[in-house]
Amino acid sequence: MMDGAAGSSFLGWVMDVFETARQGVVLWFLSEDGTRCRLTQPFPVTFYAAADPARLQALQHELAQQPIKLCTYETQRRDLFINAEIPVLAIEVEQTIQQPLLFQRLSQAFPDITFYDADIQLSLRYQARTGVFPLAYCRINADANHVVQSIQPLDTPWELDPPPPPLRILSLEPDVNPVHSEPTELLIRYEKHTGRIPLQPERPFIINIASILQTYDPDILLTNWGDTWLIDHLLKLSKKWKIPLPLNREPGRGVARRGEKVYFSYGQVIHRGQQVHLFGRLHIDRCNAMLWGDYGLDGVFELGRVTGLPLQMSARVSPGSGISAMQMTTALHMGVLVPWHKQQAEDPRSALSLFYGDQGGLVYQPTIGLHSHVGEIDFISMYPSVVVHFNISSETVGSRSPQAELIPELGMTIDRTTPGLVPLTLQPLLRKRIAFKEQILTLPEWDPLKKRYKMCASAHKWLLVTCFGYLGYKNARFGRIEAHQAVTAYGREMLLAAKDVAEDLGFEVLHMYVDGLWVRKPGLKTVHDFQPILYEVSAKTGLPISLDGIFRWVAFLPSRRDECIPVPNRYFGVFQDGTIKIRGIEARRCDTPACISGMQMEVLKLMTKAASAEELPGLLPQIRALLLKRLSLIQQRVLPLEEYLVTLKLSRTLEEYKAPNTPTAAALAQLQAIGKSLRPGQRVRFLFTLGNPGVHAWDLPGMFDPQRLDVQRYKILFLRAAFTLLQPMGFSETGLEDWLFGRERPSELPIDTFRRVGQHLLPAFGLQESV
Amino acid sequence: MGRTLPSIAQVFLGEQEAFSRFRRALRRSDQLVVDDLFASAQKHLAATAYAAHALPFETFLLAMLLEEHKETMRLRQLIEEMLSPTASPSTQEQT
Numbered sequence: 001m002m003d004g005a006a007g008s009s010f011l012g013w014v015m016d017v018f019e020t021a022r023q024g025v026v027l028w029f030l031s032e033d034g035t036r037c038r039l040t041q042p043f044p045v046t047f048y049a050a051a052d053p054a055r056l057q058a059l060q061h062e063l064a065q066q067p068i069k070l071c072t073y074e075t076q077r078r079d080l081f082i083n084a085e086i087p088v089l090a091i092e093v094e095q096t097i098q099q100p101l102l103f104q105r106l107s108q109a110f111p112d113i114t115f116y117d118a119d120i121q122l123s124l125r126y127q128a129r130t131g132v133f134p135l136a137y138c139r140i141n142a143d144a145n146h147v148v149q150s151i152q153p154l155d156t157p158w159e160l161d162p163p164p165p166p167l168r169i170l171s172l173e174p175d176v177n178p179v180h181s182e183p184t185e186l187l188i189r190y191e192k193h194t195g196r197i198p199l200q201p202e203r204p205f206i207i208n209i210a211s212i213l214q215t216y217d218p219d220i221l222l223t224n225w226g227d228t229w230l231i232d233h234l235l236k237l238s239k240k241w242k243i244p245l246p247l248n249r250e251p252g253r254g255v256a257r258r259g260e261k262v263y264f265s266y267g268q269v270i271h272r273g274q275q276v277h278l279f280g281r282l283h284i285d286r287c288n289a290m291l292w293g294d295y296g297l298d299g300v301f302e303l304g305r306v307t308g309l310p311l312q313m314s315a316r317v318s319p320g321s322g323i324s325a326m327q328m329t330t331a332l333h334m335g336v337l338v339p340w341h342k343q344q345a346e347d348p349r350s351a352l353s354l355f356y357g358d359q360g361g362l363v364y365q366p367t368i369g370l371h372s373h374v375g376e377i378d379f380i381s382m383y384p385s386v387v388v389h390f391n392i393s394s395e396t397v398g399s400r401s402p403q404a405e406l407i408p409e410l411g412m413t414i415d416r417t418t419p420g421l422v423p424l425t426l427q428p429l430l431r432k433r434i435a436f437k438e439q440i441l442t443l444p445e446w447d448p449l450k451k452r453y454k455m456c457a458s459a460h461k462w463l464l465v466t467c468f469g470y471l472g473y474k475n476a477r478f479g480r481i482e483a484h485q486a487v488t489a490y491g492r493e494m495l496l497a498a499k500d501v502a503e504d505l506g507f508e509v510l511h512m513y514v515d516g517l518w519v520r521k522p523g524l525k526t527v528h529d530f531q532p533i534l535y536e537v538s539a540k541t542g543l544p545i546s547l548d549g550i551f552r553w554v555a556f557l558p559s560r561r562d563e564c565i566p567v568p569n570r571y572f573g574v575f576q577d578g579t580i581k582i583r584g585i586e587a588r589r590c591d592t593p594a595c596i597s598g599m600q601m602e603v604l605k606l607m608t609k610a611a612s613a614e615e616l617p618g619l620l621p622q623i624r625a626l627l628l629k630r631l632s633l634i635q636q637r638v639l640p641l642e643e644y645l646v647t648l649k650l651s652r653t654l655e656e657y658k659a660p661n662t663p664t665a666a667a668l669a670q671l672q673a674i675g676k677s678l679r680p681g682q683r684v685r686f687l688f689t690l691g692n693p694g695v696h697a698w699d700l701p702g703m704f705d706p707q708r709l710d711v712q713r714y715k716i717l718f719l720r721a722a723f724t725l726l727q728p729m730g731f732s733e734t735g736l737e738d739w740l741f742g743r744e745r746p747s748e749l750p751i752d753t754f755r756r757v758g759q760h761l762l763p764a765f766g767l768q769e770s771v
Numbered sequence: 772m773g774r775t776l777p778s779i780a781q782v783f784l785g786e787q788e789a790f791s792r793f794r795r796a797l798r799r800s801d802q803l804v805v806d807d808l809f810a811s812a813q814k815h816l817a818a819t820a821y822a823a824h825a826l827p828f829e830t831f832l833l834a835m836l837l838e839e840h841k842e843t844m845r846l847r848q849l850i851e852e853m854l855s856p857t858a859s860p861s862t863q864e865q866t
Binding site: 351352354355356358359362363364365492496512562564565566 | 775776807810813814815816817820821823824825
């Protein structure tokens with residue numbers, strides 16, 4: 001440790017930075033020798049105000065009355081939307097912790113004054129000033145009082161392989177989801193230890209937990225349902241039995257709570273539980289982390305490093321907040337003012353230009369049927385690439401600079417010479433993601449790095465996906481709808497350019513979907529065969545494009561309602577390496593019972609044996625045997641009950657369901673009757689049963705008799721899912737049942753017999769199709 | 772999600788709906804024909820959206836015409852193949 005060693009220098013990692021009452025900020029530092037230390041650093045914070053001189057004078061007068069240490073001065077800063085320097089009054093507050101309250105008071109007293117840099121997360125300010133971000137590896141000089149004299153980052157957020165901090169992680173998991181039923185024990189894991197501690201009796205339980213926290217002294221508490229249940233439960237027991245529980249390392253701090261919320265995003269209702277943050281230790285709740293399943297702890301670390309948000313926050317925030325944070329850091333670096341409330345309206349324009357501008361990506365209707373010799377080519381992170389390549393940012397779109405170019409379709413101009421704030425933010429992120437992707441492609445399967453890279457790449461994916469949406473979001477600080485429209489306009493332009501290239505090279509374009517094309521050319525078999533088209537598209541558009549894979553065969557499905565009508569996102573196919581790709585079919589939907597999606601995946605696995613579409617009918621006897629076997633297991637009710645579970649995400653509360661007899665509403669009512677309420681965005685699980693109300697909510701107490709399962713209902717779901725897979729081989733819905741149950745044996749099944757438009761009309765006109 | 776303009780799929784359904792009285796008064800066999808025409812227009816929704824025409828129904832009509840013409844060409848080719856003696860001798864004659 002550093003006691004007594006005045007002016008010592010340390011190497012290590014910054015785990016967390018937060019405000020403290022009288023010492024500026026606290027840094028929790030993990031030194032390379034394994035010691036955990038608490039350091040402090042004075043950290044005055046500056047924000048700005050703009051108004052006419054008389055109002056600013058009044059503000060100065062008010063500031064002079066404040067009982068806190070601060071200083072003011074007049075200066076010039078750049079406003080992004082005006083794209084010029086404007087005169088502002090800088091207000092520098094000596095104690096970090098006092099700034100938010102001061103700003104709150106001022107914004108209420110002076111609602112007409114525009115404030116800038118007023119509500120920026122401390123960790124972003126710290127990064128902008130020192131270059132130190134969460135988990136940054138750095139060198140620190142501190143004095144004998146543990147006050148930081150200097151801090152120097154030896155690492156950037158853009159390293160692919162940063163030096164890994166030797167973090168101590170304690171994992172705590174209740175045995176069941178507390179929302180659904182009462183947990184009885186806690187699964188505890190750290191390093192090589194695992195154990196189960198019963199929650200009853202309470203006193204020994206809480207003593208045990210306190211002693212593990214004391215002796216192991218973890219850096220990270222990794223929990224399941226810690227935010228919504230566990231931490232509160234532990235605190236309650238600690239209070240009841242008067243056993244001190246060292247959840248925090250920081251002396252004198254309790255836990256910090258943030259409320260739960262329900263919101264609507266990307267067509268889904270999302271429920272986020274309350275959050276519990278610790279000080280000096282990090283609490284991460286796997287069940288409340290945004291996309292834990294996608295990216296895990298590695299992804300959380302990566303998000304913290306690239307967004308600059310504290311780890312406890314980056315584990316839980318939406319990717320949109322992550323992108324916002326990154327843009328603020330870029331703004332602080334560029335010396336651009338960060339508006340508190342954006343006051344930016346859309347420019348007036350003609351209705352026709354709205355027609356052209358207000359469009360998304362191009363989504364085609366594919367050529368229905370079964371196809372071979374198909375390659376799928378995708379633009380790599382298309383929208384972020386477009387933003388970076390064409391320099392699309394709030395301040396570059398609509399530029400009056402003489403070098404400005406015209407954006408296709410929109411009739412607006414864009415300055416492509418001076419790098420904009422949004423592209424500057426995205427460029428390193430995009431570069432890092434592409435580097436990860438290259439590494440993932442080249443590393444062998446057994447390499448542990450591959451898994452880490454995959455986690456990181458998927459964390460980046462969400463940041464990059466939202467960065468585009470945030471250009472058009474009305475509350476985004478640096479968003480502007482014209483910039484958002486410019487991105488989609490360029491996107492459409494690039495996709496059509498790619499289509500032209502493909503057709504010039506003799507490809508048939510089967511399908512296009514925003515950033516991907518499915519192209520067919522008989523005879524093309526290898527990755528090498530597709531190089532010319534990739535090269536040409538990339539040369540013509542300036543954007544990176546890659547071959548996602550070559551299909552042995554792929555089937556584009558029609559709509560459920562009408563087999564003449566193609567739908568954009570319902571297809572399945574098998575790549576040459578045997579990987580199955582499915583979209584929009586039952587196995588991909590989370591509400592499909594496992595016994596049904598399991599069947600689909602098993603049939604698909606069998607279908608991978610066909611090297612081309614022509615070989616598929618040869619597999620029909622095997623497929624039939626498999627289907628009959630799976631169906632009989634379902635009907636005999638011998639599968640584990642979990643296999644029959646239907647899981648639906650709630651989009652509303654029970655009172656809002658208009659029809660009380662829908663399975664979801666009925667299951668919800670059963671839960672409500674035993675005092676368990678679920679909120680929109682949470683999931684309800686149930687089984688289909690015989691009689692009324694036809695469902696049994698999974699989380700009801702007591703045993704369930706499998707004889708009550710409504711197997712007829714599961715059979716209907718089963719046949720529908722089987723039809724999805726066999727339809728491209730020429731089956732009709734009734735024909736499938738006849739074939740499956742031996743009522744009729746089709747002699748030779750033709751491939752690709754989708755009804756052509758008009759075909760079914762022939763009998764009405766007394767005609768028969770002869771071909 | 773908030774939209775300033777309806778999506779092309781919504782526009783399509785709206786246009787189809789606008790002709791529901793026309794469709795209702797048709798004979799059953801003609802109703803099916805109208806449904807088919809709309810189905811063929813639906814194959815070109817992406818291009819219709821991209822066209823951003825102020826009167827989208829004009830684009831839908833053109834899409835229907837396009838599919839009709841494709842079908843005419845296909846039938847013409849079939850008839851020509853059926854009427855002409857086998858293709859290979861005729862090419863031999865020409866050469």
